[in-house]
Amino acid sequence: MAQMKYSFLVYFPRPVFTCGGVLTGESGFLGSEGFPGVYPPNSKCTWKITVPEGKVVVLNFRFIDLESDNLCRYDFVDVYNGHANGQRIGRFCGTFRPGALVSSGNKMMVQMISDANTAGNGFMAMxxxxxxxERGDLYCGGRLEKPSGSFKTPNWPDRDYPAGVTCVWHILAPKNKLIELKFEKFDLERDNYCRYDYVAVFNGGEVNDANRIGKFCGDSPPAPIVSEKNELLIQFLSDLSLTADGFIGHYKFRPKKLPTTPAPPATTAYPVTVGLKPTVALCQQKCRRSGTLESNYCSSNFVLTGTVITTVTRGASLHATVSIINIYKEGNLPIQQAGKNMSAKVVVVCKQCPLLRRGLNYIIMGQVGEDGQGKVMPNSFIMMFKTKNQKVLTALENKRC
Structure with missing residues (x-):
């Protein structure tokens, strides 16, 4: 008699994701409300995760599809260390899936915010x-509070860093100290806009584009960095494709005031330095553009055309975000990219000179300071951008300076 074969189908209920919640234990899942359906508009959902005492939380996004914006202003997911007043580890939107995110303790908070217009299926994470x-190759980062120390990519120096990693180091000095940062070796996947693998350094204790000092990739170590206050955040991110050797960096605490050095001889160019503060004399000059596109091209670190999308006044300066139409000369200007949209932040050192208005298109030429910020000085060449300018700019792009 032939032996009969039986097969059994076991059905597991699909998890129902609600808006926020309290999650405890060794592992679990969380997702946007109604996932995999479209998430609702005008919502704010908070998940508080707690794992056993003595362990850390590792968060892996399995899927993410939120309204895309180059600054993640509309729909986004924030991830924090701890449950309240924690350091923000990252902010994510669009379809970019970050690598593993690791807390420094046994608590983590995830928060998703959506505006009135939604686009996407939300997220799901474990x-x-x-x-x-004993966190393995994929986990790195942490809180650094000793007077000096080092930080490095996973696997350094034995082999390449792995794909799909997010590491965050939070350096905290005493209130009366600053932090000096130097990269000894540096080799990340090269890209003109550092879209794939990169290191970003922020003043303060959280990932915040308004406080970003610079974003770096390629094989040239960034110039030494000095914090504005007593906190720095270093974020390393690798995507899911090419990898490279990685890096090792060193930091040390230093007094806020160092001995001054003799002032350099006066020149006609305005120096661009870390923490540059405009003097009254500088900002009282007549705001008059000199020269032409051609005569200013070579003396500028960066040349771009773009639309001013945000302007924020800070003291005597204006901080502007520019949605880029085209880049003709990039220099070391940090560029952000979300999908096909690129943007850059520039600081108009004297807010009224030259005057940038939101919603208008400009040709912007400027310098990049030691702090990695694009600076527009009163003598920088700025003009309204018109289509007829493209021919001249394209010709200049091929010019050898």
Whole structure:
């Protein structure tokens, strides 16, 4: 008699994701309300994750599809260390899936915010508990409070860093100290706009584009960085494709005031330095553009055309975000990219000179300071952009300076 074969189908209920919640244990899942359906508009959902004492939280996004914006202003997911007043580890939107995110303790908070217009299916992520000192190749980062120390990519120096990693180091000095940062070796996947693998350095204790000092990739170590106050945040991110050797960096605390050096001889160019503050004399000059596109091209670090999308006044300066139409000369200007949209932040050192208005298109030429910020000085060449300018700019792009 032939032996009969039986097969059994086991059905597991699909998890129902609600807006926020309290999650505990060794592992679990969380997702946007109604996932995989379209998430609702005008919502704010908060998930508080707690793993056993003595362990850390590891968060892996399995899927993310939120309204895309180059600054993540509309719909986004924020991830924090701890449950309240925690350091923000990252902000994510669009369809970019970050690598593993690791807390410094046994608590993590995830918050998703959507505006009136939604576009996408939301997100789904898995959390798990890990030993803080046995986190494997994918986990790195942490809080650094000793007077000096080092930080490096996973696997350094034995082999390339892995794909799909997010590391965040939070350096905290005493209130009366600053932090000096130097990269000894540096090799990340090269890209003109550092869209794939990069290191970003922020003043303060969280990932915040308004406080970003610079974004770096390629094989040239960034210039030494000095914090504005007593906190720095270093974020390393690798995507899911090419990798490279990685980096090792060193930091040390230093007094706020260092001995001054003799002032350099006066020149006609305005120096661009870290923490540049406009003097009254500088900002009282007549705001008059000199020269032409051609005569200013070579003396500028960066040349771009773009639309001013945000302007914020800070003291005597204006901080502007420019949605880029075209880049003719990039220099070291940090460029952000979300999908096909590129943007850059520039600081108009004297807010009224030259005057940038939101919603208008400009040709912007400027310098990049030691702090990695694009600076527009009163003598920088700025003019309204018209289509007829493209021919001249394209010709200049091929010019050898």
């Amino acid at each position: 959390f798990s508990a890990a030993q803080p000192n």
